[in-house]
Amino acid sequence: MITPDTLTEYVRKTMPDAAVTVSDRTGTMNHLKVVVISAAFAGKNLLDRHRMIYQALDAPMKDGRIHALEITAKTTDET
Numbered sequence: 699m700i701t702p703d704t705l706t707e708y709v710r711k712t713m714p715d716a717a718v719t720v721s722d723r724t725g726t727m728n729h730l731k732v733v734v735i736s737a738a739f740a741g742k743n744l745l746d747r748h749r750m751i752y753q754a755l756d757a758p759m760k761d762g763r764i765h766a767l768e769i770t771a772k773t774t775d776e777t
Contacts (some may be wrong), residue, residue, distance in 0.1 A: 700763040701728040728765040747771035
C-alpha cells in the first residue's frame with residue numbers, strides 16, 4: 699500500500715512542478731489512477747510521458763506497493 703502523499707513525493711523528485719492527483723480504484727490503495735500535470739511533458743509523446751512516470755515510481759512498482767496503475771499525463775497547457 700502507498701499513500702497519495704508518498705506517491706506524489708516520488709513523482710516530484712523527478713518532476714518538481716508536477717500537480718499529482720491519485721485515486722484508489724479498488725479500495726486497497728494498490729490499484730491506482732494517477733493524473734500528472736507537468737511542464738516536463740512538453741514536447742514528449744504519450745509513451746515517453748508514461749515512461750517518465752514509471753521511472754519516477756520504479757521503487758513502489760518493484761516492491762509491490764503499486765500493483766496496477768492507470769496514467770493520465772498532461773502538460774500545463776493541455777489542462
